[in-house]
Amino acid sequence: DAGVIQSPRHEVTEMGQEVTLRCKPISGHDYLFWYRQTMMRGLELLIYFNNNVPIDDSGMPEDRFSAKMPNASFSTLKIQPSEPRDSAVYFCASTLGGGVGYTFGSGTRLTVV
Amino acid sequence: QKEVEQDPGPLSVPEGAIVSLNCTYSNSAFQYFMWYRQYSRKGPELLMYTYSSGNKEDGRFTAQVDKSSKYISLFIRDSQPSDSATYLCATSNQAGTALIFGKGTTLSVSS
Numbered sequence: 001d002a003g004v005i006q007s008p009r010h011e012v013t014e015m016g017q018e019v020t021l022r023c024k025p026i027s028g029h030d031y032l033f034w035y036r037q038t039m040m041r042g043l044e045l046l047i048y049f050n051n052n053v054p055i056d057d058s059g060m061p062e063d064r065f066s067a068k069m070p071n072a073s074f075s076t077l078k079i080q081p082s083e084p085r086d087s088a089v090y091f092c093a094s095t096l097g098g099g100v101g102y103t104f105g106s107g108t109r110l111t112v113v
Numbered sequence: 114q115k116e117v118e119q120d121p122g123p124l125s126v127p128e129g130a131i132v133s134l135n136c137t138y139s140n141s142a143f144q145y146f147m148w149y150r151q152y153s154r155k156g157p158e159l160l161m162y163t164y165s166s167g168n169k170e171d172g173r174f175t176a177q178v179d180k181s182s183k184y185i186s187l188f189i190r191d192s193q194p195s196d197s198a199t200y201l202c203a204t205s206n207q208a209g210t211a212l213i214f215g216k217g218t219t220l221s222v223s224s
Contacts, residue, residue, distance in 0.1 A: 004156075033211055033212075035214075041216075042119075042201075042214055042215065042216030042217060043157070043201065043214040043216075043217075045211045045212075045213070048211050056211060091156055091157075093156070098210070100145045100147055100159075100162055100203075100205060100212060101147075101159045101162060102157075102159065102212065104156030104157050104158065105156050106154075106155060106156050107154075107155075107156055
């Protein structure tokens, strides 16, 4: 298995633009997590899914953020409109059965100018 | 108070030193305790995992949990330059809920 695959690796966008981050979890994993990492706040949970259903989205900062998981092999995190304070590394992770051994992707480094 | 506190460092040690990394947590319901290692510009990877209190050893690494003081530790013996990374502690109260991470401690081991 190629692991958790995220795209793009890097994204630079202007304030106000829409940004879509993509994630392909490990095949067979039924939990998918979106985290955001910054120097100031560390790794913060944004949202997680179980069997494609959102379970906890209390970490989503505001209505500008939305996440979907249309099927077991694909998830998106969308920011519209983007702001400079959204600049961070966004990680996707997956696991089987809610186990604590998450497999993380390599992350998307987002810069909003 | 954040649920998991971790000193960000940085921590610099010479090769061969014993390293101690620590976290504290606030929620006594936490039962699962993990250490993840993150190399620069990579995603975190699971290093060690313990359930409830006690010690767990894996090669040069020992994870320790003291639930009475809500303290989590990771010890690295005979540290190597390849151990240079950011180490994140993480915890949760049950399987199927999301992990809560500390901010991470950056370790540099010089040869």
